[in-house]
Amino acid sequence: MRIRMSYSNIPARQMQPRTANSTIARCFKTIACFVIALLSVVLPDTATAEDSGLSAKQKAVGNIPFERMTASATERIKSTINSEAVYKHLPESTIQCSPELYIQLVRYPELVCNMWELMGAAKFRVNRVGEFEFTLSDLKGNTSQVELIYGTHETHVFLIDGKYKGPLLVKNIKAKTVVVVHSSFELNDKSEPITRHSIDLFMKLDSGVGEIVEGVVVPLFMKATEWSYDEITKFVGQVYNVALTKPDGMHRLINKLTRCQPAIRKRLSNVTTAIAESSVRTAALPK
Numbered sequence: 001m002r003i004r005m006s007y008s009n010i011p012a013r014q015m016q017p018r019t020a021n022s023t024i025a026r027c028f029k030t031i032a033c034f035v036i037a038l039l040s041v042v043l044p045d046t047a048t049a050e051d052s053g054l055s056a057k058q059k060a061v062g063n064i065p066f067e068r069m070t071a072s073a074t075e076r077i078k079s080t081i082n083s084e085a086v087y088k089h090l091p092e093s094t095i096q097c098s099p100e101l102y103i104q105l106v107r108y109p110e111l112v113c114n115m116w117e118l119m120g121a122a123k124f125r126v127n128r129v130g131e132f133e134f135t136l137s138d139l140k141g142n143t144s145q146v147e148l149i150y151g152t153h154e155t156h157v158f159l160i161d162g163k164y165k166g167p168l169l170v171k172n173i174k175a176k177t178v179v180v181v182h183s184s185f186e187l188n189d190k191s192e193p194i195t196r197h198s199i200d201l202f203m204k205l206d207s208g209v210g211e212i213v214e215g216v217v218v219p220l221f222m223k224a225t226e227w228s229y230d231e232i233t234k235f236v237g238q239v240y241n242v243a244l245t246k247p248d249g250m251h252r253l254i255n256k257l258t259r260c261q262p263a264i265r266k267r268l269s270n271v272t273t274a275i276a277e278s279s280v281r282t283a284a285l286p287k
Contacts, residue, residue: 095237247276
């Protein structure tokens with residue numbers, strides 16, 4: 001089942017994501033350092049996963065709404081999250097953001113990537129190739145095919161088919177990843193919209209990948225994902241704040257999102273306009 005969706009004057013500091021540290025591969029210039037990193041960083045992570053990850057993984061699998069998916073979608077997801085897949089849970093975060101804006105940014109990540117690019121902080125580039133499909137590039141030659149398999153207000157399930165190449169790898173590594181985004185929405189005691197979300201990640205490397213390479217690549221991927229999750233969460237809250245307090249600047253920004261399809265920009269514009277109008281109505285209420 002698929003759900004179909006019925007700058008210049010913004011100071012960079014208001015919406016600026018932090019710059020990520022360079023990859024571990026760049027930091028370690030010798031094999032000796034690489035081995036040290038493997039022993040001191042990777043092994044503890046692996047032990048923790050073995051101690052507590054199994055039951056958590058089973059619970060996460062149980063939370064995927066297979067009963068609402070097509071047989072084809074179910075088969076594709078289950079083939080990726082089997083016993084060979086590595087699992088990680090990114091814990092719940094809370095931000096001030098309306099459901100409508102949050103869902104737009106989750107379903108159309110090119111909006112966030114294009115905003116970052118306009119601010120000189122581009123880390124990824126999204127190229128939409130279909131209503132539910134897009135390619136994701138890290139600007140270093142690593143490209144993934146991403147598909148939104150299932151989407152409701154509460155759950156989004158993405159299937160990612162990607163490959164990674166790096167200076168320490170003899171050949172490209174292929175991997176499939178399932179990303180399950182859980183979200184809930186409520187109003188706080190000030191009647192402000194609050195979004196809570198968490199993520200379950202399942203990663204399955206190609207069968208030809210050796211254990212040593214897998215022991216390095218998986219933790220690197222998981223740590224990078226944690227950083228992206230934290231930064232995007234904060235950024236979504238910042239976008240909502242700008243839409244709420246600086247609607248004119250928000251619309252100037254949207255008009256510059258030229259890497260996004262016009263229809264997607266239009267939907268975002270409608271959502272942010274509604275946020276600003278809601279703020280005006282609230283301000284006009286008697287105290």
